[in-house]
Amino acid sequence: MSRDPPIVTALPEFDYEATLAACAAGERAALQRLYAQEGGRLLGVVQRIVRDTALAEDIVHDACVNIWTRAASFDPARGSARGWIYSVARHLALNAVRDLAREVEVDDDTAAALDARASLEAWHDMADAFVWQDSLGRIGPCLEQLEPVRRNCVLHAYVDGLSHGEIARRLEAPLGTVKAWIKRSLAALRECMG
Amino acid sequence: MSTTKTGSIPPELHELAGEYVLGTLPAARRREVQARLVDDLQLQAAVHAWEDRLLPLTGLVEPVAPSPRLWARIERSVDALAPPAPRPAPHRAWWRWDSLALWRGLTAGGFAIAALLAAVLVGRLAEPPAEARFMVVLVAPDDKAPGWVVQASASGARQVELIPLGVVEVPRDKALQFWTKAEGWSAPVSLGLVTPGQTLRVPVGQLPAVQPDQLFELTLEPRSGSPTGRPTGPVRYIGRAVKVM
Numbered sequence: 001m002s003r004d005p006p007i008v009t010a011l012p013e014f015d016y017e018a019t020l021a022a023c024a025a026g027e028r029a030a031l032q033r034l035y036a037q038e039g040g041r042l043l044g045v046v047q048r049i050v051r052d053t054a055l056a057e058d059i060v061h062d063a064c065v066n067i068w069t070r071a072a073s074f075d076p077a078r079g080s081a082r083g084w085i086y087s088v089a090r091h092l093a094l095n096a097v098r099d100l101a102r103e104v105e106v107d108d109d110t111a112a113a114l115d116a117r118a119s120l121e122a123w124h125d126m127a128d129a130f131v132w133q134d135s136l137g138r139i140g141p142c143l144e145q146l147e148p149v150r151r152n153c154v155l156h157a158y159v160d161g162l163s164h165g166e167i168a169r170r171l172e173a174p175l176g177t178v179k180a181w182i183k184r185s186l187a188a189l190r191e192c193m194g
Numbered sequence: 195m196s197t198t199k200t201g202s203i204p205p206e207l208h209e210l211a212g213e214y215v216l217g218t219l220p221a222a223r224r225r226e227v228q229a230r231l232v233d234d235l236q237l238q239a240a241v242h243a244w245e246d247r248l249l250p251l252t253g254l255v256e257p258v259a260p261s262p263r264l265w266a267r268i269e270r271s272v273d274a275l276a277p278p279a280p281r282p283a284p285h286r287a288w289w290r291w292d293s294l295a296l297w298r299g300l301t302a303g304g305f306a307i308a309a310l311l312a313a314v315l316v317g318r319l320a321e322p323p324a325e326a327r328f329m330v331v332l333v334a335p336d337d338k339a340p341g342w343v344v345q346a347s348a349s350g351a352r353q354v355e356l357i358p359l360g361v362v363e364v365p366r367d368k369a370l371q372f373w374t375k376a377e378g379w380s381a382p383v384s385l386g387l388v389t390p391g392q393t394l395r396v397p398v399g400q401l402p403a404v405q406p407d408q409l410f411e412l413t414l415e416p417r418s419g420s421p422t423g424r425p426t427g428p429v430r431y432i433g434r435a436v437k438v439m
Contacts, residue, residue: 079245096389139247154216157218
């Protein structure tokens with residue numbers, strides 16, 4: 001992972017809300033614009049969670065079809081259009097890994113293999129590369145107020161799609177402790193961000 | 195959702211919504227939350243707030259260039275579902291106005307199936323003839339709520355695609371199994387187990403080409419699938435193939 005500051009993701013010139021409205025109106029070009037705008041990052045986010053290139057593309061496909069068919073159900077009064085788009089994709093990705101996890105939880109060898117693979121992912125490099133204040137907007141300073149280990153729990157969960165158990169193994173911390181850290185970190189973030 | 199309404203959300207609900215969006219709920223709890231989200235407005239508001247709070251974290255992930263095939267796949271899938279042409283402005287206004295009701299209708303049951311099929315069929319008639327394709331809308335037998343769309347081509351690399359229109363709840367110890375039966379077959383043939391909310395693609399080169407009126411259904415079976423190779427549980431979604439050009 002590079003140590004350059006991450007590219008700022010907010011692209012105010014792209015009107016996500018209008019694009020979803022156009023999708024709801026049956027304008028295929030709108031879906032294509034959205035794909036051109038976000039396809040690469042959607043795939044990056046999904047692939048990070050499912051850790052499989054082919055499965056990640058399947059999920060981005062399903063997410064785009066979902067976005068197309070459900071665009072009309074998006075209600076701007078309830079949240080941002082970009083947030084909705086990512087929620088559709090992350091939802092499918094998380095379902096995929098959680099369903100898989102149900103199969104492997106009883107299998108210690110598989111769990112150990114998953115751990116070994118996870119440990120190869122150079123998490124520490126990424127942690128060093130974070131530039132909170134510049135890249136993350138309002139959540140940045142709030143994350144910074146958390147102890148690093150608690151911040152890592154939140155990021156392992158959201159970014160890597162890890163379960164409580166996987167985070168506990170990765171951080172070599174007791175499961176109950178990890179659960180409590182995450183619970184308190186979420187409360188602190190909500191307090192901080194409103 | 196207004197801030198006054200979100201202000202009354204109890205802390206436990208914020209906590210549940212936060213863990214749901216973060217992704218740390220185990221599979222069974224995730225499904226419970228998904229089921230509640232259908233009609234729990236407070237939970238919806240709490241989830242949307244967390245989605246927006248945490249969204250900037252997606253910026254920590256490097257984008258990955260999709261393969262060129264991916265957009266072509268998306269287009270093909272959308273082709274079979276979508277109203278084909280951009281609508282003129284008044285029509286768009288109608289869609290936007292009606293769309294919430296339309297899609298609520300799709301999940302809650304009702305007439306929307308007709309609108310969907312009409313849009314697809316009318317659209318298809320206006321297009322030049324392409325290879326024969328079949329489409330099936332699978333509906334719940336009790337309330338006729340559409341839950342899935344099946345697409346199948348009659349020639350070429352034959353594949354059946356089962357596409358979800360929403361998320362369906364399946365008990366933890368059960369699974370949905372996908373079946374088809376054409377006229378003259380002695381019994382339905384299994385097309386595999388279904389993951390709720392996700393598209394299933396089944397190569398069907400071994401089966402005869404899809405026929406008009408061919409039956410497709412999803413039944414509730416034990417988690418590892420029907421033990422007998424025939425449907426044993428209740429039918430959750432069912433529909434018959436319609437030819438679209």
